[in-house]
Amino acid sequence: MGRLPPGLRAQRRTGVFRKGLDMIDPHMSISALSVTDSASRRxxxxxxxRDLDALAAATARRGA
Incomplete structure (x- = not known):
């Protein structure tokens, strides 16, 4: 995939991403979470x- 962009290099240095991590892995994990949330809410x-579209439910999820 080539060199990491400067922002990701900084995150790797601080331990957010481990050295040698395939950057497709976090992308796929994040995508899976967002698609699953949208696709399965109903x-x-x-x-x-439970009405997961209600304002109270959305506020609770953001605060978790």
Whole structure:
């Protein structure tokens, strides 16, 4: 994939990313979380009988 951009090099130096990490891995993990959240919100709402689109639910998730 080539050289890391300066911002990612700094994060690797501070230990945010381990040396030798394939940068596709964090990208895929983050993408999976966001797609899963969007795609399954309605299903989870039905299963747990909770309105996950409600302002209170969104505020609680942001504060977690």
């Amino acid at each position: 299903t989870v709402s039905l299963i747990f009988k």
